[in-house]
Amino acid sequence: MDQGINNKFSEGQVLLIDKPLEWTSFDVVRKLRAQMKIKKVGHAGTLDPLATGLLILCTGKFTKRINEYMAQEKEYTGTITLGAITPTYDLESEPQDFKDYTTVTPVQLEGVVKMFTGEIMQVPPIHSAIKKDGKRVYELARRGEHVELDARKITIKEFEITRFALPEVDFRVVCTTGTYIRSLANDVGAALGCGGYLSKLCRTRIGEFTIDQSMSVEAAQAMIKEALTPLQ
Numbered sequence: 001m002d003q004g005i006n007n008k009f010s011e012g013q014v015l016l017i018d019k020p021l022e023w024t025s026f027d028v029v030r031k032l033r034a035q036m037k038i039k040k041v042g043h044a045g046t047l048d049p050l051a052t053g054l055l056i057l058c059t060g061k062f063t064k065r066i067n068e069y070m071a072q073e074k075e076y077t078g079t080i081t082l083g084a085i086t087p088t089y090d091l092e093s094e095p096q097d098f099k100d101y102t103t104v105t106p107v108q109l110e111g112v113v114k115m116f117t118g119e120i121m122q123v124p125p126i127h128s129a130i131k132k133d134g135k136r137v138y139e140l141a142r143r144g145e146h147v148e149l150d151a152r153k154i155t156i157k158e159f160e161i162t163r164f165a166l167p168e169v170d171f172r173v174v175c176t177t178g179t180y181i182r183s184l185a186n187d188v189g190a191a192l193g194c195g196g197y198l199s200k201l202c203r204t205r206i207g208e209f210t211i212d213q214s215m216s217v218e219a220a221q222a223m224i225k226e227a228l229t230p231l232q
Contacts, residue, residue: 008227009036012062016214019047019055028055028217035224044069045206048182050090051078053203054211072207073157075174079200080185082167082192089125089182090198101167101194109161109169112191116184117159121151124180154179168199 017028025046033041036059044056044066053076056069083101087093155176163170173181182198189196204211215223 009224010038010040010060012058012060014062014065015057015059015220016209017055017057017220018211018214018216019052020217021052022049023217024049025055029057031217032057032220032224035221035228037228042066045074045177045203047203048090048092048201050092051201051203053201054206054209054214055203056206056209069206069209071177073174073176074179074203075172075205076181077162077170077172077202077204078181078185078198080169080171080188080196081199082169082189082194082196084197085186085189085195086197089180089186090201095197097195099194101192104166104192104194106161106164108192109164112188113159113161113171115191116187117156119153119155122154122180122183122187123151125182125186152178156184174205 015032017032019025019028025043029041029043033039038059040061040063041057041059042063044058047053047055058066058069081095082104084095084098086095156173156179157176158172158174160172161169162172173179173184175181181201185196185198202211
């Protein structure tokens with residue numbers, strides 16, 4: 001193998017990947033890292049398995065910039081399904097506690113959206129990777145242990161409803177790092193009185209990087225293969 005070509009990744013690259021549905025963020029890292037044949041590959045901000053969209057991968061010396069990318073504002077589009085809740089606030093768990101959603105109006109929803117726009121306090125989901133007393137809280141929640149998390153200050157810079165088709169409402173959100181869109185969906189449902197959970201999510205932007213600039217995992221694999229092929 002031409003080590004000079006291989007240094008393209010070991011020296012440092014930023015890859016913009018469109019994460020597939022049901023893949024974990026680390027699945028993407030593991031798949032591409034094995035093909036690059038280098039150790040230093042990481043991602044700048046986890047996407048849940050049921051979310052799709054922009055995932056920034058950093059290789060080699062560029063892994064030092066991961067925290068910089070993670071701190072940048074993010075944009076998401078997605079769907080909230082009203083009329084029920086789930087323990088995980090998304091479809092990783094089954095909907096329960098069904099309630100009537102048919103009386104919700106666009107005007108009422110817009111009022112709730114305004115409540116959650118700007119600087120707000122948000123409680124993260126108990127089914128998340130946050131650590132409490134040295135343990136991931138989702139592990140405690142799965143064991144049935146009682147978990148209480150403190151509210152955190154976040155900023156929802158933009159929050160708009162793009163489709164109203166009960167029980168589904170589509171949205172676009174621009175927010176600061178540390179925002180849980182699952183929690184936002186749950187909180188919107190609670191404020192409406194009928195419950196709600198996140199049924200679809202796509203990350204469309206991180207800072208200046210957009211989903212339009214990203215490539216599929218398959219396209220990334222093809223690019224890596226070509227980059228590591230010795231010149232004849």
